[in-house]
Amino acid sequence: MDVIFAEATPSGRGGVSIIRLSGSGSRSAVEALAGSLPQPRQVYMRALRDHDDLLDHALVLWFESGHSFTGEEVAELQLHGAPVIVRRVLRFFAEQGMRPAEAGEFTRRAFLNGKMDLAEVEGLGDLLEAETEAQRRMALRLSGGELGRRSEDWRSMLIRAGALVESSVDFADEEVPEDVPDEVFRILADLHQQLTTQISGFAAAERIRAGFEVAVIGPPNAGKSSLINRIAKRDVALVSDIAGTTRDIIELRIDLKGLAVTLLDTAGLRESSDHVERMGVDRARQRAMAADLRLHLSETGECDPSLWQEGDILVRSKADLDSGxxxxxSSVTGQGIDQLLEQLHLILSDRISGAGLVSHERQLLSLMDARLAISEIEGLPPELLAEAIRRAANSLDRLLGRIGAEEYLDVIFTSFCIGK
Ligand SMILES: Nc1nc2c(ncn2[C@@H]2O[C@H](COP(=O)(O)OP(=O)(O)O)[C@@H](O)[C@H]2O)c(=O)[nH]1
Ligand SMILES: [Mg+2]
Known part of the structure; x- marks a missing residue:
């Protein structure tokens, strides 16, 4: 594989910038700038020289192939974080015939070299995107290979069941077919149960990863936009006493005690003769119905019953206007807002309590396929049973990207940054 290089830190001015290279020849490329680097995994403080031109003093190190993130020979330079230095060093490598890396290409190589399975790759992508504590924790479990380890356990159950089925075929008398041992069905029922647990934990895990959507809805002038602004501690939405001010949906992403939540400010719900406002109201209704939860806000404490769903919150606004x-x-005095956020947090936390490890649709589909293969197997003849076990094992291979990964790779890696 050719040598690829990229700045691994965000581009721009900073204390330190890191450039990373991967591929056979990475070490000698850095040595051409820094002089000889005898030992792998050892940090050297070196002057970098492009011919006679001193570029920087930097920390440099390299990893031998087989002992690096990508599985290839890798080298890394920690430069002073000035864009002009980074530019010169990147240009030097390009002039040596090396190639700038594409988004996620280092990780793609790690995957192709068997350093990571596909679920770990997805976990790493989640980790880089994580904004909240819950997302960070979940991404670390996934990128740390927990799903892969679980999957190995499931595979060994399938191997054991498969071997038992084979032996019942091998020893069967031509005339009297041997029964498939009960243990096969016990193992497969156990596996079915474990897969079901993971599958049922998907919705919650997906909510942690992607975040919850909470729609603030109610009549015009209820104070919806003011509440959003109060929570944001800045003006994200226009506030006015003119009913019908908010028309588009405004999103506010918040970290609610570790949970990612997007609050939606919507157009006030009312009949309107204004065409544009009516479009806003229709859109508000649709988004509100699809949200994970609706916060119904009004001065009177009433709500639109057609939008009410189990678990929603009903709140009265403008407490400061009426001591009753x-x-x-109140978005003016702040009264009750912390309690409201606390209540929201409690409700949403409860919804993620059963969260499993599987948080990507791709992973879910593989698990569902595996489960389907071993469903309704009671009474199957040994050949069909063996076939079902093979199909389940195949689905687990898909889960980890051992087969059928090609169609997902581009989608996954284009969402990665360059340098990862
Ligand atoms: N006194 C008082 N006025 C409020 C409060 N919240 C909003 N308002 C006022 O009510 C009007 C409508 O507010 P807005 O947030 O635009 O309501 P929306 O149409 O539901 O988004 C504006 O004049 C706000 O200043 C509140 O808690 N107390
Ligand atoms: Mg508004």
Whole structure:
């Protein structure tokens, strides 16, 4: 494989910038700048010279193939974080005939060299995107190979079941077919159960990864935009006493005590003769229905029953206007808003309590295929049973990207940054 290189740190001015190379020849490429680097995995402080031109003093190191992130020979330079230095060093490598890496190409090589399975790759992508504690924790489990280890356990169950089926075929008398041992069905029922647990934990895990959507809805002038702004501690939405001000849906992404939540500010729900406002209201209704939860806000404490779903929250607004509204919130004084966020957090936390490891649709589909293969196997003749076991094992191979990964690779890696 050709040598690829990229800046691994975000481009721009910083304390330190890291450039990384991968492929056979990475070490000598860096040595051409830094002089001899005898030992792998040892950090050297070196002057970098492009011929006679001193470029920088930098820390450099390299990893031998088989002992690096990508599985290939890898070298890394820690430069002073000035764009002009980075530019010169990148240009030097390009002039040596090396190639700038594409987005995610280092990780792609790690996958192709068997350093990571596809679920770990997805976990790494999640980790790089993680914004909240819950996302970070989940991404670390996935990128740390937990699904791969679980999958190995499932595979050994399938291998054991398969061997038992084979032996019942081998020893069967031509005339009297041997029964498939009960243990086969016990193993497969156990596996079926374990897969079901993972599959049922998908929705919650996916919510942690992608975040929850909470729609703030209610009549015009209820104070929806003011509440969003109060939570944002800045003006994200236009506020006015003119009903019908908010028309498009405005999204506010917040970290709710570790959970990623997108709050949606929507057009006030009312009949309107204004064509554009009506479009806004229709859109608000659709988005609100699809959201994970609706926060119904009004001065009166009423809500539109056609939009109410189990688990929604009903809140009265403008507590400061009327001392009788004890349980109401105020976006002017801030009354009740912390409690409201606390309540929201409790409800959403409850929804992720059964979260499993599987948080990507691709992973879910493989598990569902595996489960389907070993469903309704009672009474199957040994050949069909062996076939079902092979299909289940195939699905687990797909889960880890051992087969059928090609169609996913481009999608996964284009969402990675260059340099990862
Ligand atoms: N006194 C008081 N006025 C509020 C409060 N929240 C919003 N308002 C006012 O109510 C009007 C409508 O607010 P807005 O946030 O645009 O409501 P929306 O149409 O539901 O988005 C504006 O004049 C706000 O200043 C509140 O908690 N207390
Ligand atoms: Mg509004």
């Amino acid at each position: 509204r004890g349980d109401a919130i």
